[in-house]
Amino acid sequence: MTLIVRSIGPACTIQDQGRSGYLDQGLSRSGAADTLALHEGAALLRQSPELAALEMAGMGGEFEATQNMRIALTGARMQASIDGSPVVWNASHHLDAGQRLAIGAALQGNYGYLHLGGGIDSEVFLGSRSAHLTARIGRSVQQGDRLSCSPDAGDAGLKLTPAERFSGGVLRVVPSFQTPLFDDATLDRFSHTSFYRGARANRMGMHVDSDGDGFAASGQLNILSEVITPGDIQMTGTGDPFILLPECQTTGGYPRIATVLPCDMSRAAQTPAGGAIRFEFVSMDQANELHKAFLSDLARLPAKVEALVRDPHDIPDLLSYQLIGGVISATD
Amino acid sequence: MARHFQFPLVRTVGFDGALVTFADTMSETANRAALAFRSEVDRLQWVEVTESSASLGSAFVRFDTQRVSHQQMLRKLEDLVGQKDWYTTPLPTGRRLWRVPTVYGTDLAPQLDDAAAAAGLTPEDAIRRLGQSRVRVLTIGFAPGQPYLGPLAPEFNIPRLQNLTPMVPEGALVLAISQFVLFSGPTPTGWRHVGQTNFRCFRPDVTETFPLRPGDELLFEPATREELEHIRANNNDGAGGATCEEITQ
Numbered sequence: 045m046t047l048i049v050r051s052i053g054p055a056c057t058i059q060d061q062g063r064s065g066y067l068d069q070g071l072s073r074s075g076a077a078d079t080l081a082l083h084e085g086a087a088l089l090r091q092s093p094e095l096a097a098l099e100m101a102g103m104g105g106e107f108e109a110t111q112n113m114r115i116a117l118t119g120a121r122m123q124a125s126i127d128g129s130p131v132v133w134n135a136s137h138h139l140d141a142g143q144r145l146a147i148g149a150a151l152q153g154n155y156g157y158l159h160l161g162g163g164i165d166s167e168v169f170l171g172s173r174s175a176h177l178t179a180r181i182g183r184s185v186q187q188g189d190r191l192s193c194s195p196d197a198g199d200a201g202l203k204l205t206p207a208e209r210f211s212g213g214v215l216r217v218v219p220s221f222q223t224p225l226f227d228d229a230t231l232d233r234f235s236h237t238s239f240y241r242g243a244r245a246n247r248m249g250m251h252v253d254s255d256g257d258g259f260a261a262s263g264q265l266n267i268l269s270e271v272i273t274p275g276d277i278q279m280t281g282t283g284d285p286f287i288l289l290p291e292c293q294t295t296g297g298y299p300r301i302a303t304v305l306p307c308d309m310s311r312a313a314q315t316p317a318g319g320a321i322r323f324e325f326v327s328m329d330q331a332n333e334l335h336k337a338f339l340s341d342l343a344r345l346p347a348k349v350e351a352l353v354r355d356p357h358d359i360p361d362l363l364s365y366q367l368i369g370g371v372i373s374a375t376d
Numbered sequence: 377m378a379r380h381f382q383f384p385l386v387r388t389v390g391f392d393g394a395l396v397t398f399a400d401t402m403s404e405t406a407n408r409a410a411l412a413f414r415s416e417v418d419r420l421q422w423v424e425v426t427e428s429s430a431s432l433g434s435a436f437v438r439f440d441t442q443r444v445s446h447q448q449m450l451r452k453l454e455d456l457v458g459q460k461d462w463y464t465t466p467l468p469t470g471r472r473l474w475r476v477p478t479v480y481g482t483d484l485a486p487q488l489d490d491a492a493a494a495a496g497l498t499p500e501d502a503i504r505r506l507g508q509s510r511v512r513v514l515t516i517g518f519a520p521g522q523p524y525l526g527p528l529a530p531e532f533n534i535p536r537l538q539n540l541t542p543m544v545p546e547g548a549l550v551l552a553i554s555q556f557v558l559f560s561g562p563t564p565t566g567w568r569h570v571g572q573t574n575f576r577c578f579r580p581d582v583t584e585t586f587p588l589r590p591g592d593e594l595l596f597e598p599a600t601r602e603e604l605e606h607i608r609a610n611n612n613d614g615a616g617g618a619t620c621e622e623i624t625q
Binding site: 065066069180276298331335339 | 388391392393395397400402426427429430434438441442445446515516517518519520536540552560561563566580
């Protein structure tokens, strides 16, 4: 089964959970910027969260089904329609042969996801289908591409209320091994500063700006390059924080003040430009509790899926429906 | 900030990592120790370890926090640290020497003059010294297949730049803190761009995807712009005109 790409935004790539095991060769994990969205899409289609989906940064595209198939839409909410009729985001839908799915610009958040029933079946490189454009693995999806998926059958017309994560907020962080390079006054100021997401952001990292001074570490231009992990908050030479995302470098010399917890990384990646961000230090014990809760939330997602009730506003030929017949008078 | 750390030092990295650090400044022995320790972790195949790597002076493991607590992981690493003197471990065998044609300076590598000045040298002297410096792959990181190389002589212990250069191309040879990095792809950097090669460190389209290994040695031999252009036109294998020989001693 394939979906023909009739038009596409400039930053759409195939993503799964990424590839691990190549850190020693300098290759970072990549994978979806919003991994929670991968789990939501999987729950909506009753399939594995390991399957690949189309990640659409900022802007979607137009797609034509060659056969009857199922789709789900998750992550940053985007305007979406099938053959001109609006369809609900955070839901799964049937897409029949010849039908066109149009996905517009993100209304809130950054990364929207298009999931196909059976998962996108693209080439696997070093154990993953994830494009890693910084490493020049894979490429962005282009007009005329065909997204194929494995044979699939199952239900659609399901919806899910997503975890709120599209307008910034508090990101929980733990200290990391370079945190002591920052003095107490700097750390205190860091955890009391109101930040906002800057304009510079991609799948490597996102700039977090504030109106005050930068956050420099002592001797920070001469620090030995050291391992980096996604979620690290790296200070550039001028003390500007960047939250590092799935295509980040594997090592680097700019010091990291703290690391955002995995459970808050989807919220970080989905924070729109200008969105307010604060950082809250938690202890490793608290981090463990938060992580356990996150994992059990992920495991419970399939049970939270419910039937999609069509909104009458979304039915274009409403007037042709027989809306009165069958209604029983209350006085009968 | 005071640094009274006792090395080796075992610490957590983010939420699900741990780091064994053998030194916080670049040293030959700490680099050997990091490589050897990481090899040993790899060999042991601990079920809770999902991934490991070595950086310049540290070995890193990522682990499954649902299988083992942070404290248990740190203790396990401390026990392994105590089992031998990692600093005296020999370099791995099967190392190779690569000679890589390099254009220093010109508009291809516009920060050579700046780097020479920071090192207190004339550009000509800097090129002569750098072109004769036989450097070792200390670690591979930052980007796929990309080596950190050193050590360079102490005069090249120059700091990174305050501001990033927006983009240097693949094959760029950059310099800071007595090390080179040979970039495996176009990237912004805070290191000074002193040389340009056509050597591809990451070759996803061929069998040997990652040509360099930690411990390999490289010589960046001065070449002219014409030579480099000729190499560029005939670079199907990605070697950039580099030759490679076994190190036998």
